[in-house]
Amino acid sequence: MPSKQKGSPDKPRSAGPKIPKGWPQGLLYLHAPVYSKKLAVEAHNAVLLASSDAPDAGQRSSACRPHTNVKITKIISPSHPADGQHGLFASQPLAPDTLILPYLGYVHDKNDTNPASDYDLSLDRDYGIGVDASEMGNEARFINDYRGVSGAPNADFREIYVDSDNGRVEKRMGVFVLSAGKSGKRAKGIAKGEEILVSYGKGFWTEREKKQD
Ligand SMILES: C[S@@+](CC[C@H](N)C(=O)[O-])C[C@H]1O[C@@H](n2cnc3c(N)ncnc32)[C@H](O)[C@@H]1O
Numbered sequence: 001m002p003s004k005q006k007g008s009p010d011k012p013r014s015a016g017p018k019i020p021k022g023w024p025q026g027l028l029y030l031h032a033p034v035y036s037k038k039l040a041v042e043a044h045n046a047v048l049l050a051s052s053d054a055p056d057a058g059q060r061s062s063a064c065r066p067h068t069n070v071k072i073t074k075i076i077s078p079s080h081p082a083d084g085q086h087g088l089f090a091s092q093p094l095a096p097d098t099l100i101l102p103y104l105g106y107v108h109d110k111n112d113t114n115p116a117s118d119y120d121l122s123l124d125r126d127y128g129i130g131v132d133a134s135e136m137g138n139e140a141r142f143i144n145d146y147r148g149v150s151g152a153p154n155a156d157f158r159e160i161y162v163d164s165d166n167g168r169v170e171k172r173m174g175v176f177v178l179s180a181g182k183s184g185k186r187a188k189g190i191a192k193g194e195e196i197l198v199s200y201g202k203g204f205w206t207e208r209e210k211k212q213d
Pocket residue numbers: 081082085086087118119141142143144145146147148149
């Protein structure tokens with residue numbers, strides 16, 4: 001992992017001017033991904049695309065910040081499996097299929113993985129690229145898994161493409177409100193005050209059990 005930036009021990013650290021309320025001290029708040037210097041060239045090119053190789057501009061998302069549509073909240077509820085930790089909650093109604101926010105962190109491949117991280121989201125399976133938000137990231141790192149909290153997730157991860165400052169197009173993961181569904185049962189989307197919950201996938205929990213054994 002990259003070395004930590006120096007900063008006041010009393011203030012949360014940030015790579016930009018704005019930090020959301022509830023952001024923990026000692027963690028770097030990001031407005032854009034940080035790329036590992038050890039990324040293989042092919043891996044680098046798979047996530048930082050030439051404009052001509054990226055999907056149409058219509059399918060691209062603009063870099064959105066700050067994320068006033070969500071709120072980092074400490075969970076104080078003995079029945080919640082992440083009691084005492086934090087979760088991410090909607091601060092306004094969120095319609096089906098809308099992008100809530102990107103999942104930002106340290107973009108790395110297998111040359112530079114933190115096996116102990118619980119915040120490492122896959123970005124490109126072919127090249128083994130992940131986005132690790134254990135030491136740096138944005139509000140999305142606080143999204144919990146739905147298991148034990150709700151009957152089903154209300155959000156999912158989807159690829160997004162964002163125009164970056166260097167003329168390239170970044171492939172990122174975005175957190176989206178789940179679609180309404182064929183029967184329209186999720187047509188209301190996510191209500192204000194509701195916890196945003198995804199599925200980490202069974203693999204996350206089986207790996208975790210293995211680590212604990
Ligand atoms: C990506 S973090 C989510 C944010 C975390 N709650 C926090 O405050 O930093 C993943 C960790 O959250 C906890 N977690 C998330 N969803 C959970 C769930 N459904 N049941 C138990 N623990 C959960 C686990 O400790 C897991 O390793």
